[in-house]
Amino acid sequence: MSSINASLSIGMQALEATQGALSATSNNIANADTPGYTREVAQFSENQESVSSSGVNGGGVTLSGLQSVRDELLNLQIQQQTSLQSSVDTQSSTLQQLQSYFSSTGGGDIATALSSFSTNLSQLSATPADSGARQGVLSSAQDLANAFNNTSSGLTSAQSDADGQVTQTVAQINTLTSQIAQLNGQLSQMTATGEDGGTVQDQRDELVQQLSTLTGVAITQSSSGETITTGNGSPLVMGNQSFTLQTATGTNGMQQVLNSTGANITSSLQGGQLGGAIQIRDQVIPGFLSQLNTLASQLTASVNAAQAKGFDSNGNAGQDLFSISTNPSNAAATMSVALTNPALVAASSDGSAGSNGNLANLSATLTNSLPSGQTPAAAFASLVFQVGNSASNATAQSTAIGLNLQQLTDQQGSISAVNTNEEATNLMRYQTAYEAAARIISTIQQLSTVTLNMGTSGGY
Amino acid sequence: MRINPNMVPDMLSAIQQSQSTLQTALQQVSTGKSVIVPSDNPSASADMVQNTIETADVDQYTQNVSSVLSTVQTADSALSSVVSSLTQAVSLGIEGANGSDSASNQQAIATQVKGILSSVVSQANLSYQGSYVFGGTASTQPPYTADSTSPSGYTYNGNNGVNSVPVGDHMSVQVNVPGSQIFSNSSTDVLGSLSSLVTALQSGNTAAISTATTNISAALNYVSQQRVIYGNTESQLNAQTTYLQQDTVNLASQATSLVGVDMATAATNLTQAETANSAALAAASKVVPLTLLSYLSTPS
Numbered sequence: 001m002s003s004i005n006a007s008l009s010i011g012m013q014a015l016e017a018t019q020g021a022l023s024a025t026s027n028n029i030a031n032a033d034t035p036g037y038t039r040e041v042a043q044f045s046e047n048q049e050s051v052s053s054s055g056v057n058g059g060g061v062t063l064s065g066l067q068s069v070r071d072e073l074l075n076l077q078i079q080q081q082t083s084l085q086s087s088v089d090t091q092s093s094t095l096q097q098l099q100s101y102f103s104s105t106g107g108g109d110i111a112t113a114l115s116s117f118s119t120n121l122s123q124l125s126a127t128p129a130d131s132g133a134r135q136g137v138l139s140s141a142q143d144l145a146n147a148f149n150n151t152s153s154g155l156t157s158a159q160s161d162a163d164g165q166v167t168q169t170v171a172q173i174n175t176l177t178s179q180i181a182q183l184n185g186q187l188s189q190m191t192a193t194g195e196d197g198g199t200v201q202d203q204r205d206e207l208v209q210q211l212s213t214l215t216g217v218a219i220t221q222s223s224s225g226e227t228i229t230t231g232n233g234s235p236l237v238m239g240n241q242s243f244t245l246q247t248a249t250g251t252n253g254m255q256q257v258l259n260s261t262g263a264n265i266t267s268s269l270q271g272g273q274l275g276g277a278i279q280i281r282d283q284v285i286p287g288f289l290s291q292l293n294t295l296a297s298q299l300t301a302s303v304n305a306a307q308a309k310g311f312d313s314n315g316n317a318g319q320d321l322f323s324i325s326t327n328p329s330n331a332a333a334t335m336s337v338a339l340t341n342p343a344l345v346a347a348s349s350d351g352s353a354g355s356n357g358n359l360a361n362l363s364a365t366l367t368n369s370l371p372s373g374q375t376p377a378a379a380f381a382s383l384v385f386q387v388g389n390s391a392s393n394a395t396a397q398s399t400a401i402g403l404n405l406q407q408l409t410d411q412q413g414s415i416s417a418v419n420t421n422e423e424a425t426n427l428m429r430y431q432t433a434y435e436a437a438a439r440i441i442s443t444i445q446q447l448s449t450v451t452l453n454m455g456t457s458g459g460y
Numbered sequence: 461m462r463i464n465p466n467m468v469p470d471m472l473s474a475i476q477q478s479q480s481t482l483q484t485a486l487q488q489v490s491t492g493k494s495v496i497v498p499s500d501n502p503s504a505s506a507d508m509v510q511n512t513i514e515t516a517d518v519d520q521y522t523q524n525v526s527s528v529l530s531t532v533q534t535a536d537s538a539l540s541s542v543v544s545s546l547t548q549a550v551s552l553g554i555e556g557a558n559g560s561d562s563a564s565n566q567q568a569i570a571t572q573v574k575g576i577l578s579s580v581v582s583q584a585n586l587s588y589q590g591s592y593v594f595g596g597t598a599s600t601q602p603p604y605t606a607d608s609t610s611p612s613g614y615t616y617n618g619n620n621g622v623n624s625v626p627v628g629d630h631m632s633v634q635v636n637v638p639g640s641q642i643f644s645n646s647s648t649d650v651l652g653s654l655s656s657l658v659t660a661l662q663s664g665n666t667a668a669i670s671t672a673t674t675n676i677s678a679a680l681n682y683v684s685q686q687r688v689i690y691g692n693t694e695s696q697l698n699a700q701t702t703y704l705q706q707d708t709v710n711l712a713s714q715a716t717s718l719v720g721v722d723m724a725t726a727a728t729n730l731t732q733a734e735t736a737n738s739a740a741l742a743a744a745s746k747v748v749p750l751t752l753l754s755y756l757s758t759p760s
Binding site for chain 1: 468753
């Protein structure tokens with residue numbers, strides 16, 4: 001037979017355990033909408049039963065701890081997809097901005113300017129001596145040069161925006177990695193003392209998630225804690241130690257990213273805003289710019305050569321219509337109209353003011369192939385296609401990754417998120433358990449009273 | 461199986477998706493275009509570059525046709541009046557060569573022919589929209605000026621240049637015939653023959669009058685032949701007008717098929733997008749407030 005006191009202590013333990021479970025449930029409910037919060041489940045375990053001469057007695061219950069319910073592999077997948085998506089989104093948003101320079105809806109683009117240059121040449125050929133028509137050719141040439149300037153400056157300013165983003169992102173990465181290292185330290189202490197560092201782990205996972213929107217990371221778990229490196233293996237966090245990335249101006253004037261040992265890791269960074277910004281800054285935009293510059297310099301050379309074949313209104317040999325920087329990387333930005341006097345348009349093929357013979361040569365510059373093998377319109381059209389295609393690919397990719405991510409997040413939610421219905425059920429369960437445990441105590445109390453009063457006159 | 465209790469992100473993404481579809485549909489209906497930025501359809505946008513340029517070119521060709529046509533018609537009617545002047549001069553020459561004609565009558569005829577000469581000169585110096593039609597490409601100065609040292613009495617200041625104006629991608633038409641070819645070429649000299657008829661009439665030299673009249677008659681034939689060039693140009697231009705109109709229609713329909721929308725489809729899409737959007741919103745409003753707690757009675 002066990003003692004009444006043993007039952008009292010079992011009741012006591014039950015009350016404590018249920019209280020703990022209730023507190024876990026309340027905490028879950030309270031954090032139902034906290035980003036990154038992982039639900040915690042109360043872990044009960046039965047106590048060692050006691051064996052006495054009178055038989056075996058149950059030992060009661062203990063709340064052995066709170067277990068957060070998480071799937072590390074899923075978290076890892078989510079981080080990878082997040083990196084990919086934020087890289088694609090960074091590129092997509094820049095490309096969307098760039099598109100306006102290649103769209104003819106607003107006018108002022110190179111296609112519109114090319115067509116206006118072409119029609120003005122054609123108009124002048126009907127009235128070669130008309131100074132208004134000559135002025136028209138000069139103005140449309142000016143528009144064409146402006147269109148090249150604007151498109152080029154649109155591209156370079158997007159490039160320098162991306163460059164600024166690199167510096168900012170690196171600073172954010174450094175802040176995050178130092179916070180993560182600190183939390184890693186706390187976590188390893190807690191693990192050492194056998195605690196479930198659920199809250200700290202939630203915080204750290206949330207920060208790692210933020211970090212993965214900034215750059216692609218590789219995460220490995222070891223006995224010393226979590227190690228986070230960039231995609232190419234430069235360390236960011238090892239246990240409770242963080243390694244800062246640095247930026248330095250490179251030879252091309254763009255910010256280069258250096259790892260903690262000072263090695264340039266710019267080209268190997270992939271994923272996240274940083275990877276996206278570097279990709280757009282060092283690969284995508286330079287590709288567009290070089291085609292634009294080639295088109296500008298070849299068109300300039302071709303038009304100027306056609307000018308030289310003819311004569312202006314004064315009977316002099318045609319002078320250059322466009323001037324351009326000799327530096328090929330600066331061609332589109334520096335394209336300008338060299339002539340201000342409409343009489344200097346070399347329309348004439350025989351030196352007389354009324355001849356339009358050379359206009360056919362000038363017009364042919366727009367319909368003949370440039371040294372690149374394409375007509376100016378086709379070269380620009382191919383650029384339009386590339387910009388549009390890159391933008392539409394980036395958007396499509398982002399949508400696809402978004403769907404994937406949504407599915408993964410759903411899966412993660414099904415494991416780790418707080419379901420208020422479930423918690424409400426738990427609340428009722430623990431409430432009943434608490435009431436029952438309390439009833440044990442009050443029953444024992446009554447029994448004790450009866451026992452104590454045995455043999456007194458008062459009786460029961 | 462445990463499901464994700466947090467429906468807000470899914471719901472939000474459904475709402476965002478339906479809103480973005482709605483926005484696209486609305487934009488297509490309101491602009492009448494399916495391609496606003498290149499990423500909407502990269503290859504159509506690239507094709508539109510060529511289409512934009514060709515459309516503008518065709519518009520300009522159409523303008524060129526009408527401007528060239530009026531120049532050519534002006535020149536042609538000038539030549540037509542030259543032809544009738546020369547016809548008149550021929551009959552006057554025949555009259556003057558008649559031996560029975562009195563000297564005073566010959567003087568009167570000479571005056572008439574002089575008038576014809578100056579009328580022909582003024583036609584040869586015709587200026588249209590500030591440029592001299594028969595001066596070749598030297599069209600900024602009057603092609604014929606009086607010159608007593610010249611046998612014909614006039615000097616040609618123009619040149620032999622010919623201008624061609626593009627009226628199609630691979631088509632140009634000749635817009636002028638230089639005066640040197642019409643009025644003062646080596647075989648026939650309109651102004652010279654008229655001048656010599658005047659001189660012959662004034663001197664009463666019947667044989668010279670006959671020779672001059674024969675020359676004028678030859679010149680008359682020659683000028684008539686030159687008018688054919690203008691006539692050809694005119695008929696080419698008229699044919700080209702029809703072609704350019706057709707081309708404009710083709711290019712416009714190409715542009716529509718590249719970047720335009722079919723209004724019926726667009727309107728249907730819009731209605732569908734509206735329905736989908738309101739369904740997503742309605743679903744969200746029903747799902748969010750539901751929890752077990754709503755059904756549990758509050759402990760009294």
